[in-house]
Amino acid sequence: MSLVINSLSKHFGEVTALNNISLEVPQGCFVCFLGPSGCGKTTLLRIIAGLEQPDNGEITLNNKNLSQTHASNRNFGVVFQSYSLFPNMTALTNVGYGLRCRRLPKPDIITRSKEMLALVQLQDQADKLPEQMSGGQQQRVALARALAPDPSLLLLDEPLSALDAKVREELRHEIRAIQQRLGVTTIMVTHDQEESLVMADLIVVMNEGKIEQTGTPKSLYEHPETTFVADFIGGMNLLPVRIENGAAYFGDTPVTLAEKTATQNGEGKIGVRPEALTLSAPTNDTAANHIPCEVKSITYLGNLTRVFVSPAAHPELKVTVELHGQSPVPSPGEHLALSFAPEALRLLT
Ligand SMILES: Nc1ncnc2c1ncn2[C@@H]1O[C@H](COP(=O)(O)OP(=O)(O)O)[C@@H](O)[C@H]1O
Ligand SMILES: [Mg+2]
Incomplete structure (x- = not known):
């Protein structure tokens, strides 16, 4: 059938x-x-x-x-x-x-x-x-x-x-x-x-x-x-990027993607799941895949902690990071860097 x-x-x-x-x-x-x-x-x-x-x-x-x-x-x-x-x-x-x-x-x-x-x-x-x-x-x-x-x-x-x-x-x-x-x-x-x-x-x-x-x-x-699919199924952070000669930039930070890179210059969007993000010590703002950010608020949910941060280059954005288990939890106001593996990024249309 x-x-x-x-x-x-x-x-x-x-x-x-x-x-x-x-x-x-x-x-x-x-x-x-x-x-x-x-x-x-x-x-x-x-x-x-x-x-x-x-x-x-x-x-x-x-x-x-x-x-x-x-x-x-x-x-x-x-x-x-x-x-x-x-x-x-x-x-x-x-x-x-x-x-x-x-x-x-x-x-x-x-x-x-x-x-x-x-x-x-x-x-x-x-x-x-x-x-x-x-x-x-x-x-x-x-x-x-x-x-x-x-x-x-x-x-x-x-x-x-x-x-x-x-x-x-x-x-x-x-x-x-x-x-x-x-x-x-x-x-x-x-x-x-x-x-x-x-x-x-x-x-x-x-x-x-x-x-x-x-x-x-x-x-x-x-x-x-x-x-639409990224947003509708599971939570997804959407980060606006600039595509220049096949490379993506979030503000001044170069973003390395593992999958298809855009061929056309212009505006693009990358998606990254909250559980694929980590928070690390701040670096200078041009280290690849390290986005300077400020911790805004924290929600404790028992088995996981949600940390909401706003990137320095786009303070209007609220990016969700999910920390599991024993990961150290930052405090609001801390200046850190959002980091992620290239495999975790999706270039979206
Ligand atoms: N019998 C009907 N007469 C007029 N408009 C309808 C009728 N049935 C559905 N629609 C319209 O068609 C669209 C799709 O409806 P529907 O299939 O019920 O959506 P869903 O089940 O996804 O909520 C909606 O805009 C709805 O208002
Ligand atoms: Mg229906």
């Missing part, structure tokens, strides 16, 4: 919700659509589900074009943010809904529904109505209902965002474990970068109706290609 999306666009009046989206979702993969509110995630998911029609482009499943296949015939399981269970049905009858639509024999429906409730650890809640269950339990029932007909694709739209932090964290791991056990190809929409890093095999970062970058959590964190 492979889902292929080709040049998909969608407008709502003046609003471009999706702008030329192309994407392949491999068999058995857990894919997250990640991006800020309004970037088009739900629209893309609804088009895949068949609940919305695109203006242009096509979707194929195993080389079969889905445009003529009605939502109810796609055999996709869908879970939305709001619990959306039938309020007058018990947990067990809710789970059996898709099986009744497919006119399975009644004993088979009951057996399968019980099996699915056990999968989400709610076998003892079979007779409860939605209003008698917690939010987390209701989302478990919704998941069991979506999985009961053995869908070829599971679509989840922010299924955890209405839940409180502790339940959300438990369910992240539980959904991921179930997905891996069943091997069901899954697409989940989220605006929560941590959720996507924890759960996904592949993250599709979206911004303003477009795909910014697609990759594994590790590759996006370590090799973001754009400022």
